Amino acid sequence: MHIIVPVKMVPDTTLVKIDPETNTLVREGVPFITNPFDTHAIEEALRLKDRYDAHVTVISMGPPSAEWVLRRALSLGADQAILLSDRVFGGADTLATSKVLSEAIKRLHNEHPVDLIICGMQTIDGDTAQVGPGIACRMKFTQLTLVDRILQLDLAQKRIQVRRKLEEYYESVEASLPALLTVVREINSLRYPTVPKKLESAETMIPVWSNEILKLDPNTIGLKGSPTNVRRIFAPQREKGEIIDAMGDNKDAAVNMIIDKLFEWNIVIQN
Amino acid sequence: MFVGQFIFAVLFIAALIFFAFNFYRLLALLCLGRWENRFDFLLTRLKNMFVYAFGQLRVIERPYGVNHLLIFWGFLTLLALNAEFLISGIFPAFSLSFIGRIPYGLLLTATEIMSLIVLISVLIAVIRRLFFRPAYIELSADAFIILFMIAALMVAYFGYHAGEIHLGKTDWAGWMPVSGMVANLFSSVSTEPTVQTVTHLCWWIHALVLLAFLNYLPYSKHLHVITAIPNCFFRSFDYAKTVPRLIFQRGNEFGISRITQFTWKNLLDFMSCTECGRCQDGCPANHTGKTLNPRDLIHRGKLNLFTNGRSILAGRPLDSLLPTPADAEMNSPLIGNGENSISEADLWHCTTCGACMTNCPVFIEHVPKIIEMRRHLVMEQSKFPEELTNFFMNSEQRFNPWGLAPTDRAKWAQDLPVPFVEEGKPVEYLFFVGCSGAYDSRSKNVVTSVAKIFNHAGLSWGILGNEEKCCGDSLRRLGNEYVFEQLARDNIATFRKYGITKIVTHCPHGYSTLKNDYAQFGGEFEVLHHSQLIDQLIREGKLTLSKKSNGTTVFHDSCYLARYNEITEAPRNVLKGTQSGSGFVEMPRHGQNGFCCGAGGGRMWLEELEGKRINTERTEEALATGANTIAVACPFCMTMFEDGLKDLDVVDQVHVKDIAELVAESME
Ligand code: SF4
Ligand code: SF4
Numbered sequence: 001m002h003i004i005v006p007v008k009m010v011p012d013t014t015l016v017k018i019d020p021e022t023n024t025l026v027r028e029g030v031p032f033i034t035n036p037f038d039t040h041a042i043e044e045a046l047r048l049k050d051r052y053d054a055h056v057t058v059i060s061m062g063p064p065s066a067e068w069v070l071r072r073a074l075s076l077g078a079d080q081a082i083l084l085s086d087r088v089f090g091g092a093d094t095l096a097t098s099k100v101l102s103e104a105i106k107r108l109h110n111e112h113p114v115d116l117i118i119c120g121m122q123t124i125d126g127d128t129a130q131v132g133p134g135i136a137c138r139m140k141f142t143q144l145t146l147v148d149r150i151l152q153l154d155l156a157q158k159r160i161q162v163r164r165k166l167e168e169y170y171e172s173v174e175a176s177l178p179a180l181l182t183v184v185r186e187i188n189s190l191r192y193p194t195v196p197k198k199l200e201s202a203e204t205m206i207p208v209w210s211n212e213i214l215k216l217d218p219n220t221i222g223l224k225g226s227p228t229n230v231r232r233i234f235a236p237q238r239e240k241g242e243i244i245d246a247m248g249d250n251k252d253a254a255v256n257m258i259i260d261k262l263f264e265w266n267i268v269i270q271n
Numbered sequence: 272m273f274v275g276q277f278i279f280a281v282l283f284i285a286a287l288i289f290f291a292f293n294f295y296r297l298l299a300l301l302c303l304g305r306w307e308n309r310f311d312f313l314l315t316r317l318k319n320m321f322v323y324a325f326g327q328l329r330v331i332e333r334p335y336g337v338n339h340l341l342i343f344w345g346f347l348t349l350l351a352l353n354a355e356f357l358i359s360g361i362f363p364a365f366s367l368s369f370i371g372r373i374p375y376g377l378l379l380t381a382t383e384i385m386s387l388i389v390l391i392s393v394l395i396a397v398i399r400r401l402f403f404r405p406a407y408i409e410l411s412a413d414a415f416i417i418l419f420m421i422a423a424l425m426v427a428y429f430g431y432h433a434g435e436i437h438l439g440k441t442d443w444a445g446w447m448p449v450s451g452m453v454a455n456l457f458s459s460v461s462t463e464p465t466v467q468t469v470t471h472l473c474w475w476i477h478a479l480v481l482l483a484f485l486n487y488l489p490y491s492k493h494l495h496v497i498t499a500i501p502n503c504f505f506r507s508f509d510y511a512k513t514v515p516r517l518i519f520q521r522g523n524e525f526g527i528s529r530i531t532q533f534t535w536k537n538l539l540d541f542m543s544c545t546e547c548g549r550c551q552d553g554c555p556a557n558h559t560g561k562t563l564n565p566r567d568l569i570h571r572g573k574l575n576l577f578t579n580g581r582s583i584l585a586g587r588p589l590d591s592l593l594p595t596p597a598d599a600e601m602n603s604p605l606i607g608n609g610e611n612s613i614s615e616a617d618l619w620h621c622t623t624c625g626a627c628m629t630n631c632p633v634f635i636e637h638v639p640k641i642i643e644m645r646r647h648l649v650m651e652q653s654k655f656p657e658e659l660t661n662f663f664m665n666s667e668q669r670f671n672p673w674g675l676a677p678t679d680r681a682k683w684a685q686d687l688p689v690p691f692v693e694e695g696k697p698v699e700y701l702f703f704v705g706c707s708g709a710y711d712s713r714s715k716n717v718v719t720s721v722a723k724i725f726n727h728a729g730l731s732w733g734i735l736g737n738e739e740k741c742c743g744d745s746l747r748r749l750g751n752e753y754v755f756e757q758l759a760r761d762n763i764a765t766f767r768k769y770g771i772t773k774i775v776t777h778c779p780h781g782y783s784t785l786k787n788d789y790a791q792f793g794g795e796f797e798v799l800h801h802s803q804l805i806d807q808l809i810r811e812g813k814l815t816l817s818k819k820s821n822g823t824t825v826f827h828d829s830c831y832l833a834r835y836n837e838i839t840e841a842p843r844n845v846l847k848g849t850q851s852g853s854g855f856v857e858m859p860r861h862g863q864n865g866f867c868c869g870a871g872g873g874r875m876w877l878e879e880l881e882g883k884r885i886n887t888e889r890t891e892e893a894l895a896t897g898a899n900t901i902a903v904a905c906p907f908c909m910t911m912f913e914d915g916l917k918d919l920d921v922v923d924q925v926h927v928k929d930i931a932e933l934v935a936e937s938m939e
Contacts, residue, residue, distance in 0.1 A: 191660075
């Protein structure tokens with residue numbers, strides 16, 4: 001079994017603040033991390049590896065510095081990592097990104113047929129949730145989004161059954177392999193790498209595929225291949241609700257206030 | 272008699288050979304461990320050996336230990352005449368009397384008196400074990416066998432000498448008061464031939480029990496008779512307050528999962544346990560119903576060494592004292608659930624409070640062993656309680672346990688007169704705020720108080736702000752040395768960048784880590800705990816505490832202050848300075864005998880599901896003193912007591928305060 005996990009290095013957006021005057025993102029000093037949803041995709045692939053002895057390949061499109069995200073995946077137990085890095089890939093929106101990723105996956109697929117692609121549900125810096133489905137369309141794989149549990153995997157029959165976590169209910173669906181899953185955080189809890197694996201992955205050579213290898217038309221990738229146009233970034237005004245500061249000196253008071261509000265708005269009803 | 276002499280000679284020589292063989296095997300077992308240099312400071316070591324092994328200073332810390340001291344010294348006194356006794360069994364003419372009439376006579380008398388004392392002590396020991404046995408002592412056949420042997424030796428000694436006196440076979444009757452009395456007894460009840468038989472019998476009993484005793488030792492907990500003295504000699508001087516540094520290179524193994532990966536001194540520890548149970552008695556985990564029992568942990572280490580070590584030794588020529596080959600097979604895993612193994616759960620229960628090490632009369636070093644095994648679980652196996660995954664990731668990526676924004680580390684100091692250190696502008700003291708101080712809402716008031724105190728005293732000080740990272744204490748004790756080392760290196764580099772030479776912390780964990788652990792990474796700074804610095808400021812007259820409180824205050828010693836760093840007086844001085852009357856009280860367990868709050872060793876980040884909660888136990892002890900303020904000098908202790916008070920529903924009556932808060936309240 002061959003599983004591919006596309007991952008992305010993202011700024012830790014929980015630490016990103018928006019400059020209220022200029023309405024731009026203050027990115028200074030913000031560390032980069034593996035997109036949190038992707039860490040669960042890697043974990044799910046590794047769990048399948050533990051069970052079915054799958055071969056797990058992690059790929060990422062990004063600047064050369066994104067390499068460490070792949071090393072981290074290797075240290076957790078992924079078998080192979082490939083970095084897709086080229087200036088012409090830069091500035092890509094989801095359309096162009098899924099194009100480059102799909103092309104790389106096709107190459108891998110030709111060498112070693114792919115049964116599953118597992119993506120995070122979305123990235124925390126874009127929140128579009130489009131790249132996974134984009135890859136599925138281009139690869140002509142079944143797409144199963146928002147998966148929170150793999151219910152069954154039958155490699156002989158090439159069938160997979162998953163549970164999807166939708167807004168108000170769960171949905172259980174079955175599909176044929178190869179398939180692409182996008183997963184939510186609840187699907188698993190993460191493992192922690194061993195030190196020997198960390199040290200080993202630090203020394204692993206990670207192949208870098210540039211466009212010389214993928215040979216895509218430069219007009220269909222990167223900034224040029226991205227029809228998305230960002231007009232303005234701004235912090236939306238909060239229209240209702242309020243923040244009760246629990247980090248202040250008086251936690252108990254904050255809790256009491258919240259409880260009072262819950263009663264006031266009839267969310268909690270006393271009987 | 273000649274036949275008897277012959278039989279005895281054969282037995283004697285066989286026993287000696289067997290003993291020598293056993294002794295040699297113990298040595299060979301020790302050599303299976305890794306090398307460690309404990310041959311430095313030989314004079315200090317000698318002094319230690321005399322004070323603690325021969326003087327039994329730690330043994331007699333508990334009143335009952337005097338009994339042990341008496342038996343021990345009784346035996347030492349008896350050594351000379353027992354040697355004489357054994358040799359004269361083969362060469363009847365042999366006697367030590369050549370040392371002179373008076374000295375030899377005195378030796379006889381001393382031996383008589385000591386024998387009687389030993390006999391009485393043994394009886395006391397038997398009665399104690401049978402009827403007044405403390406909870407931490409196990410009722411084992413082993414103890415009774417040994418006590419019986421000792422008693423038999425003493426009784427036979429008197430019987431034999433009394434017989435000799437009665438039969439007029441000795442010129443030294445006047446020097447043997449006890450045997451003399453027994454001889455009188457003989458005269459009143461027995462006939463000559465009976466006395467002769469009894470004397471003979473006593474001689475043989477004495478001879479055989481002595482040889483048996485010698486050879487039973489290595490198979491029982493009384494192995495410590497042989498090993499405890501060298502163990503005191505080779506003890507660690509820095510009280511095992513840290514763990515060895517690791518070299519993170521590919522191919523190395525991190526932590527310990529096989530008994531032979533321990534150094535020889537650790538193996539000697541396992542062999543030196545007297546099973547006195549004092550470690551268990553001080554252990555907060557054991558006290559509150561967890562399965563961890565430090566005595567049992569050491570005992571299991573010994574069993575593991577014996578089973579694995581013996582099978583390694585069985586495969587090699589007798590004369591080799593070689594280390595363990597890398598591929599040696601272990602028939603019992605060190606970490607596991609078998610009876611010769613230490614369970615993972617036990618390893619995680621430990622708060623690294625160090626009570627076991629402070630209590631151990633023979634200086635066994637429990638905590639470093641536990642941490643080495645945790646290291647294996649964390650770094651080689653990635654096997655640890657689930658809650659720790661987040662803790663580890665947060666510490667690694669955001670440099671604090673909660674995963675809060677590193678850019679918010681200095682947020683507490685906003686709008687406060689708190690100076691930041693700057694390059695090229697040296698300050699005398701760096702205040703290392705630590706994660707609790709920086710992020711925990713309750714601790715915020717503590718660090719604010721510290722700032723107030725420093726400013727009030729006109730101190731030259733500053734904080735690192737967002738450049739500070741977690742000190743890594745919990746990581747190190749939990750066995751995550753890899754991340755600990757990264758944090759330690761980063762912090763040391765930052766200290767150097769600002770030319771820091773003196774550091775003050777309000778957290779004993781940060782204090783001990785910066786002081787004792789960072790030194791391994793080249794971070795040699797003068798580190799003070801805030802209790803010490805405040806104490807000093809008061810002494811120097813830079814702080815005046817005028818608003819005295821008149822409530823009742825009890826102080827809880829943090830393990831990493833009192834035990835790890837022997838700081839017990841400074842916080843008490845400070846506290847007493849804030850009080851008007853004599854409202855300062857102590858808990859029964861205080862100072863170096865204090866009882867852990869339950870948060871050390873990374874337990875702060877773990878669920879406590881088994882048994883009673885340690886903080887509840889400690890909070891109850893504090894409440895029993897009737898104090899209305901529980902003073903602490905540690906943010907972890909603070910949290911544990913706050914939780915304890917909430918659980919016991921007394922938050923309104925009793926308050927927990929850091930000493931800095933009390934000082935700030937007392938300042939004008
Ligand atoms: S360090 Fe404390 S908790 Fe750990 S075994 Fe020793 S006494 Fe028990
Ligand atoms: S480890 Fe030390 S304190 Fe514990 S039982 Fe053994 S000798 Fe006693």
